[in-house]
Amino acid sequence: MSVPARSPIPSSLYSPSRNAGTPVSAPQTRNPITIRLRKILGTNFTDEATTEALQTLSELYGTQSPVSVSDSKARTAEDPDSDDDWSDENANTRLAVRDHREGLNETASRVRKNLRRDLEDKLAQGSQQFLQAFSEVDQTLDDLQKHVAAMRIACDEAETQLRLSSEASQSLLDRAESLRSEREGVETRKSIVMLFLNRFTLSNEESEAITSREIAIGPRFFEAMNKAERIRNDCRVLMTGEDGPTKVGLDIMASTSSYLEQGYEKIYRWCSFEFRQMGRDVQLEVGSTMRQAISRLSQRPELLSEALAFLTQTRQTALLSAFLDALTRGGPSGLPRPIELHAHDPIRYLGDMLAWVHQAIAAECEFLESLFGLGGLEDEGRARRMVGAVRTFEGSEEEGWVKELLNSAVTKLCVPLKVRVQQTVRSQESSIVSYKVANLLQYYMLTMRRTIGDDALLSTTLSEITEVSYKVFFDAIEAQGRALLRILLDPDDPSLTPPLPILEHAQLLREIMHVYDSSVLDETASEPGQSFNRILDVMLDPAMDMCAAAADEKTRHRPQWDQAVFVLNCWCYLQSVLEAFEFTSEKRRTIQEKIDGRVRLLEDEHYENILRDASLYDTVAIINSKSPSDPLSHLLPAQQLQPTLARFSLWLSSPEVVHSPRLSALSSPSLHSTIHRVCLIRVAKSYAKLCEEVRKSENRYEAASTLLGMERPFGQVGVLWAIFGLEEEGEESTVD
Structure with missing residues (x-):
């Protein structure tokens, strides 16, 4: 039902007219009509309950549609021959609106008078509908109760018939149970027999796989062989009981033994054939x-x-x-x-x-x-x-x-x-x-x-x-060693360096050592390189002997030729060839011992040469050979000792004190400095002994200090150490 349109409310209802400056009185503000109107005007019709109530009223009383302008236009369009003009249409529209308003007013008036009665009629109508539906349900329940009673009677009759049938068939069931038990026993015995046969006999396919030549060696054959061996092993276990071997067990053992022998023979023939083919x-x-x-x-x-x-x-x-x-x-x-x-x-x-x-x-x-x-x-x-x-x-x-x-x-x-x-x-x-x-x-x-x-x-x-x-190989290097000993060097050659045959021989040895160093060592030797010592002995011993023999030969032709320096140069060169390889340590020690012996001989010889050059040789010889009871002044008077000291002082100013021309020919600078230093130390010790003997009173020298102090080093051994360029601790070491 549509809500009637609200007519405009006079302004006097909202606020009573009053003259300007006249205050509003309290009774006018509390007017019931005013309060009611304000409450109606302030009511909100958009809430859910109000909307539902209005919707119910609209369904109860229906709706009247006003005659709209569009309906008038439609009627005009249906009758194109109409003589009405536009002013007539407006007049009809106003009449229709007025009739609609009058109808709404009548409907609203009727609703206010009959609303309660209409609602009660509506509720009564709904209750009648509910009563009719419940009557139909009650009738359906009565029919269902009758049907259930009929079904209960039928079930009682069926149960009676079933009890009679069960009693009648009880004997048949007992007989069937007996037959079932017998059948289960037979099936059990049958399964036991089948298991025994499957466990202790070979099937036709398995026996064929073992005995037939048409079936090749493969998984099928090996499975059959495995089963035959398993049967024999199980049968041996069964035959070890208290009752002893049984005929069945013996038959099984004989049967499987035959199968296994045929299987091994088949494997042998197959392997022999395959082995003959493998030669290709x-x-x-x-x-x-x-x-x-x-x-x-x-x-x-x-x-x-x-x-x-x-x-x-x-x-x-x-x-x-x-x-x-x-x-x-x-x-x-x-x-x-x-x-x-x-x-x-x-x-x-x-x-x-x-x-x-x-x-x-x-x-x-x-x-x-x-x-x-x-x-x-x-x-x-x-x-x-x-x-x-x-x-x-x-x-x-x-x-x-x-x-x-x-x-x-x-x-x-x-x-x-x-x-x-x-x-x-x-x-x-x-x-x-x-x-x-x-x-x-x-x-x-x-x-x-x-x-x-x-x-x-x-x-x-x-x-x-x-x-x-x-x-x-050893025959070849031994022949080379013998040939090396037969080589004669040129006697007119003044060189003190290793000769060309020694250089070539050392180069060959170096190549051999390189080959050995880069190859597999002899694992049977107790130490790495021990197996190579024989090669070193065969190649180095003839070379060292050749150097010594060549030095002796050249000394006979050239008396001034330095034999000792030549031999040391050759041996030091051979030793230097071995230094690059660790496995030659033992041979290097052997060569070093021979070099040390030659060095000691050269030191003695060089010491004597220095004493002669320094004019102290005869003096030192007299001091070392005199008897303790003979005064030194009788063997070496002061008139003879003074010129000797003067020549020694003159020698101290020569360059031979620092560098020996003879030793400069040595190929090893360290060897040269070592030999010369050792000889200078021995000279200093000899001069110290000379000064000591001169100063002794039993040697009967007059003014011994004056005699020694006339020439350098003025009888002071420390000054002589400084001239030789030796350290002070050198004196202590030499004295010791």
């Missing part, structure tokens, strides 16, 4: 089937030995053929090139042959280890062999087979390898090449010993040819 390739791969077959056949050592005999023959032939092809034909399509093309280069020729053999052995060893299942980490914890480590055969049966087969496979390689190596070794004229060859052979000999053992035929062969190569 140098490098082989082992499949899991072959590995399992060998593991199974190892339980029959006699069959395994016969099968491996075929493998040994084929591998020997294959390796020998491949080695000869590598020597003469090369690889596929000529690459790599044949090894014998490099026969002019002994190091490369022998290195290529030995490298081929080593590679073939490594491949063969890997093949055999894979064949016997020794390639990786085993169950017992054996670790994989590292590269270069010594291969140890720990005594297991498989490792024994690997060692024996590996030795047999390379047996035929020993003869052609030994012949070619010996021909190459014996044809060498250069000692350095011979040593390189011997060192190369020694390296591969040690490698083969680590790989296949010391007692293998190839290791023995390499050991023999290594000894031959070292014998050839």
Whole structure:
């Protein structure tokens, strides 16, 4: 129902008219009509309850639509022949609006009079509808109750019939239960029999897999063999009871034994055939089937030995053929090139042959280890062999087979390898090449010993040819040493440096030491380099003897030629050649001992020469040889001693005090300074002894201090130390 439009409220209702300046009285403010109007005007009709109430009234009394202007226009459009003009239309619109307002006023008046009655009629109508719905529900419940009673009667009749049927069929159920129990017993016995047959007999497919030649060796065959062995093991356990062996057990053992023998025979034939085919390739791969077959056949050592005999023959032939092809034909399509093309280069020729053999052995060893299942980490914890480590055969049966087969496979390689190596070794004229060859052979000999053992035929062969190569080398250097002793130096050559033959010999020794230093050391020696001492002895001893002999020979032709300096220069040069290598320490000590002996002789000789140059030789000789009871003044009067001291003072001013011309020819500056210093210390000690003897009263010199103080060093040993350029502690050390 639409809310009627509110007519404008006079302003007098909001605030009563009053004259200007007249105050509003309290009774006018509290007028009930005014308060009511203000409350009505201030009411909010937008809340939910008011809106719902108005909506209910609108549905109860309906709605009257006013005649709008658009309806008038529509009627005009329907009647285009109408003679009404625009003013007539406005007049009709105003009449329609006025009629609508009058209708609304009548409706509002009727609502105010009949609202309570209309609402009560509306509620009564709703209650009638509820009563009618509940009547229908009550009728439905009565029908349902009748139906349930009928169903209860039917269920009672069915239960009675079921009880009668159950009593009638009880005997049948008891009989069926008895039959069921008997059936379960039969099924149990049947399952036991089937389990026994499955456990202790082979099926047709399994027996066929073992005995038939048409079925190849494979997983099916090995599964059947495993089952046959398991049957035998289980049967042995059953036959160890108190009742002893049974006929069934004996039959099972005989049957499985026959199957196993046929299976091992089949494995033997298959392995023999496969081993004959393996001779065609140098490098082989082992499949899991072959590995399992060998593991199974190892339980029959006699069959395994016969099968491996075929493998040994084929591998020997294959390796020998491949080695000869590598020597003469090369690889596929000529690459790599044949090894014998490099026969002019002994190091490369022998290195290529030995490298081929080593590679073939490594491949063969890997093949055999894979064949016997020794390639990786085993169950017992054996670790994989590292590269270069010594291969140890720990005594297991498989490792024994690997060692024996590996030795047999390379047996035929020993003869052609030994012949070619010996021909190459014996044809060498250069000692350095011979040593390189011997060192190369020694390296591969040690490698083969680590790989296949010391007692293998190839290791023995390499050991023999290594000894031959070292014998050839030592023969060569011994011949060079003997030739060096026969060399005669030019007697007119005044040079004190090492001669050209010594330089060439030392250069050869240096090259040999470089080869040894960069190669594998002899592991059998107690110390590194001990095996090289023989080479040093053979090469250095003749050179040192040659230097000493040449010095003696030249001394006979040139008396003024300095023999001691020449020998020291040669020996120091030979020692310097060895200093770059640690393994020559023992030989360097031996040479140093000989050098020290020569140095002591040179020191004595140089000391005597200094005493002669300083005019003290005769004086020192008299002091050292006089008897304690003879006064020195009788043997060496003051008139003779004074000129000697004057010449000694003059010598102290010469350059020979600082630098000796003779020792300058030494190739070692440190040796020169050491010898000269030691001799000056000995001269200072001799002068000190002279002063001491002169000052003694028993020698009967008059004015001894004056006699000594006339010439430098004025009888003061400290001044002589300063002239020689020696430290004060030098005096203390020499006095000690």
